[in-house]
Amino acid sequence: MDKAAAPRITILYDNTIHAPGMRADWGFACLVGTGGRRVLFDMGANGALLRANADTLGVTLDGLDAVVLSHEHWDHTGGLDAALVDNRGVAVHLVADSPRKLTDRITERGGRAVPVTGAREIVPGLWTTGQVGGRIPEQALGLETAAGLVVVTGCSHPGIVEMVRAASAARQGALLLALGGFHMMDRDAAQVDAVIVALRELGLARVAPSHCTGDAAIAAFHEAWGEDCLALGAGRVLEF
Ligand SMILES: [Zn+2]
Numbered sequence: 001m002d003k004a005a006a007p008r009i010t011i012l013y014d015n016t017i018h019a020p021g022m023r024a025d026w027g028f029a030c031l032v033g034t035g036g037r038r039v040l041f042d043m044g045a046n047g048a049l050l051r052a053n054a055d056t057l058g059v060t061l062d063g064l065d066a067v068v069l070s071h072e073h074w075d076h077t078g079g080l081d082a083a084l085v086d087n088r089g090v091a092v093h094l095v096a097d098s099p100r101k102l103t104d105r106i107t108e109r110g111g112r113a114v115p116v117t118g119a120r121e122i123v124p125g126l127w128t129t130g131q132v133g134g135r136i137p138e139q140a141l142g143l144e145t146a147a148g149l150v151v152v153t154g155c156s157h158p159g160i161v162e163m164v165r166a167a168s169a170a171r172q173g174a175l176l177l178a179l180g181g182f183h184m185m186d187r188d189a190a191q192v193d194a195v196i197v198a199l200r201e202l203g204l205a206r207v208a209p210s211h212c213t214g215d216a217a218i219a220a221f222h223e224a225w226g227e228d229c230l231a232l233g234a235g236r237v238l239e240f
Pocket residue numbers: 071073155157
């Protein structure tokens with residue numbers, strides 16, 4: 001597969017940094033490329049910082065093929081205005097139960113709001129799990145790679161196990177990696193262990209917990225997966 005077309009994830013916004021010159025902030029955003037298409041997943045809290053980090057990496061946010069919002073929260077949608085500049089008419093996929101004001105903001109900024117209920121393809125080789133329920137409904141991405149499926153999550157408010165399960169239900173095949181926010185700051189050690197067991201049972205080969213996962217849970221993931229637990233951080237680029 002040629003380099004431009006190979007699946008690749010670039011972390012643009014995270015609570016920690018990976019590459020020099022990047023800035024850390026509470027929130028998450030990444031650019032997913034595959035088959036020559038580019039899809040922005042979440043936008044961080046601050047549009048200026050999102051743009052600055054993209055510039056530092058030499059990544060353009062113009063001419064995106066699609067945008068996907070994991071869920072409504074400000075630390076994933078705050079960069080909306082900056083992200084939609086030079087992306088007029090771009091499809092912004094958001095969970096169907098998102099608040100009306102988020103849909104209105106997308107429309108006001110020239111985006112085309114696309115409500116998501118079930119699993120569906122965003123661009124070839126990249127799809128959404130569909131809306132996963134809970135008090136704060138959310139969607140995750142499934143990226144197809146030669147080595148297996150990569151699941152990309154925002155905050156995982158419905159639970160990381162539920163998000164990975166939804167991805168694996170949408171497409172059969174090996175689960176290579178889950179990355180992003182796992183939202184486990186409020187879980188005790190026994191609950192963290194139960195999540196690790198459940199993810200192992202799903203056959204998840206690698207993990208990259210970040211953003212809202214919480215330090216104690218991240219340490220437990222490192223312990224459980226060893227070298228197969230990756231650190232993310234703004235500026236990290238994963239190629240598959
Ligand atoms: Zn959230």
